[in-house]
Amino acid sequence: MSSVRPDMSPECRRILAELPESLVALEMPGHARICVSCAARWQAACRLAGWLRQRPPIPDALLGPAGFEAVVDRLVAEAERAPLGRTLATVLVQTPAPTTESVPATELCRRLLATPVPAPAQLWPRVRHEVNRQVAGQLWPMRRLWLAGVAGAAALVFGLLVLDRQGTQVQVAIVFEDMTVAPDIAIMPVSVLRSNLR
Amino acid sequence: MLSPRAKSAIVPILSGLLAGVAMAPVGVGQAPVVAATEQAPAIQQASDITLDLLQRVMQGTPFRVRQVRRFLQPDDTMVGVIEDLTCNGDPTQPRFDIDFISVEGTAPSPQATGQWSATYATNGSLLHEHGGFRVRDLRAARIHYSMNHFGRSMRGGQPVWWVVIAPNSRDKASWVLALDEQSALPVYQAQIDPRGRLLGEIDVRQLSLTTSPQASWWTPVLAVSRFSTAEAARVAMTAPQARGVGSGLLVPAIDQVMPEYSLYLAQVTADPANGQQTMVLGYTDGIDEFFVLQSPGVADPFAGLPVGTARPTTKASGPIRSDREMAIARYEDSSLRVYLFQRNSVMVRIAGNGSLVRLNDVALRIAQQAVTGV
Numbered sequence: 413m414s415s416v417r418p419d420m421s422p423e424c425r426r427i428l429a430e431l432p433e434s435l436v437a438l439e440m441p442g443h444a445r446i447c448v449s450c451a452a453r454w455q456a457a458c459r460l461a462g463w464l465r466q467r468p469p470i471p472d473a474l475l476g477p478a479g480f481e482a483v484v485d486r487l488v489a490e491a492e493r494a495p496l497g498r499t500l501a502t503v504l505v506q507t508p509a510p511t512t513e514s515v516p517a518t519e520l521c522r523r524l525l526a527t528p529v530p531a532p533a534q535l536w537p538r539v540r541h542e543v544n545r546q547v548a549g550q551l552w553p554m555r556r557l558w559l560a561g562v563a564g565a566a567a568l569v570f571g572l573l574v575l576d577r578q579g580t581q582v583q584v585a586i587v588f589e590d591m592t593v594a595p596d597i598a599i600m601p602v603s604v605l606r607s608n609l610r
Numbered sequence: 611m612l613s614p615r616a617k618s619a620i621v622p623i624l625s626g627l628l629a630g631v632a633m634a635p636v637g638v639g640q641a642p643v644v645a646a647t648e649q650a651p652a653i654q655q656a657s658d659i660t661l662d663l664l665q666r667v668m669q670g671t672p673f674r675v676r677q678v679r680r681f682l683q684p685d686d687t688m689v690g691v692i693e694d695l696t697c698n699g700d701p702t703q704p705r706f707d708i709d710f711i712s713v714e715g716t717a718p719s720p721q722a723t724g725q726w727s728a729t730y731a732t733n734g735s736l737l738h739e740h741g742g743f744r745v746r747d748l749r750a751a752r753i754h755y756s757m758n759h760f761g762r763s764m765r766g767g768q769p770v771w772w773v774v775i776a777p778n779s780r781d782k783a784s785w786v787l788a789l790d791e792q793s794a795l796p797v798y799q800a801q802i803d804p805r806g807r808l809l810g811e812i813d814v815r816q817l818s819l820t821t822s823p824q825a826s827w828w829t830p831v832l833a834v835s836r837f838s839t840a841e842a843a844r845v846a847m848t849a850p851q852a853r854g855v856g857s858g859l860l861v862p863a864i865d866q867v868m869p870e871y872s873l874y875l876a877q878v879t880a881d882p883a884n885g886q887q888t889m890v891l892g893y894t895d896g897i898d899e900f901f902v903l904q905s906p907g908v909a910d911p912f913a914g915l916p917v918g919t920a921r922p923t924t925k926a927s928g929p930i931r932s933d934r935e936m937a938i939a940r941y942e943d944s945s946l947r948v949y950l951f952q953r954n955s956v957m958v959r960i961a962g963n964g965s966l967v968r969l970n971d972v973a974l975r976i977a978q979q980a981v982t983g984v
Contacts, residue, residue: 599961601741
């Protein structure tokens with residue numbers, strides 16, 4: 413695969429990397445005096461630097477509030493023509509223009525509710541999806557809680573069973589303890605005879 | 611026929627022992643008195659001597675003997691006790707009487723004589739029925755023992771036939787018998803362990819094949835009830851201590867540990883003094899035997915001793931749990947082997963001859979059974 417990197421000599425790359433410092437110093441690097449590409453690059457950079465140092469003047473149309481209002485109007489007009497704008501136009505209730513009299517907010521709400529506007533059909537699937545998503549989000553923690561409770565109860569029962577089983581199955585190590593003197597018990601003839609000689 | 615392996619180990623030792631015993635005098639200044647009979651001798655040739663003959667004559671021949679019972683002490687010294695034994699020879703209703711006479715070589719004090727007499731009065735059946743050679747199960751004895759004949763000799767002026775009854779396994783004692791030619795009764799018997807050490811002997815000083823009417827026969831001090839099975843004996847344990855702790859009494863499952871031994875004795879004894887009941891189970895391979903005794907309501911003798919201490923342990927996941935050691939007290943010497951442990955309010959004792967090392971496994975198996983119930 414061929415590299416997209418321009419074919420430049422290491423010296424040219426170094427001049428290009430040091431270009432900002434050389435522009436500040438307003439001094440052409442020594443390599444640019446002998447390299448045609450670097451000399452052209454240097455001259456172009458000098459012209460651009462001059463333009464960048466100059467701040468361009470602000471147009472008169474933007475100096476006043478009318479210019480900004482024109483920008484806002486243009487953005488609103490574009491939004492109205494977009495799908496969101498058309499949807500909002502059909503959903504939002506046309507409110508009467510405000511009069512000089514102050515209308516209480518409650519009165520405005522009453523007027524809005526008095527004239528219900530049916531929602532568009534394409535809106536309800538979105539609403540239903542959103543409602544289901546919210547409900548699912550609430551149910552899943554509850555389901556997790558329920559599952560955790562069942563698992564915890566099962567673990568508790570299992571643990572009790574294991575411990576109880578372990579309690580009945582006591583591990584006993586059987587060891588022999590040697591006696592140096594025979595027990596005095598009448599169990600064998602020789603033990604009976606020996607007992608009379610003690 | 612003695613197996614080649616047994617021959618290599620036992621026969622040379624027994625041959626030397628027989629030579630010494632055959633030459634030894636029966637008693638100083640005494641000769642065995644044998645009542646004369648006109649019947650043909652029970653033994654006319656070596657092949658007449660069988661285990662069946664021994665069992666038959668020992669159960670069905672009335673006799674009276676004065677004999678010396680010698681037993682091995684823990685320090686390997688031999689002590690002899692002189693006793694009189696009388697048997698009615700009725701196999702359907704066997705009766706006997708055994709009395710202490712004296713201690714060989716010493717003149718015991720009146721107190722010691724009284725103590726000996728009391729021992730014989732209390733443990734007469736233990737000495738007579740379990741203190742010497744006896745064919746307890748003829749079928750099993752034929753399987754697990756072999757009889758070896760060592761010919762005829764004179765002992766105390768009377769002809770006797772020598773036989774050695776050797777076990778097929780090497781952890782049991784052999785028996786050297788000198789049989790009276792007339793009656794086939796053993797007039798000398800010696801128990802020898804696998805290493806050729808003399809464990810005990812019964813040396814008949816006087817033998818009479820006719821008995822005068824016996825005034826009284828030996829009666830047990832303890833109340834004894836015999837049963838055909840171990841389970842029947844266990845059920846019969848009606849002592850108050852057994853109630854509620856009946857689960858502590860168990861029927862030992864030792865078939866796999868001692869396959870050649872089978873239960874031949876199941877009885878319940880009760881001490882009239884305190885009502886203490888004991889279930890006695892006897893197992894035999896035909897001649898040798900060991901016992902398992904279970905006494906409910908006995909306090910743990912090891913309570914408070916260092917044995918059986920709780921030892922906390924931790925598991926990788928879980929709370930700290932305590933393990934417990936259960937101790938089986940063990941005593942063993944050349945003549946005697948005893949094991950004791952207490953579980954579920956039942957004292958368990960196991961005893962047998964000193965050479966029967968496998969009793970270790972029996973004790974362990976019964977202890978495991980007491981712990982796990984299986």
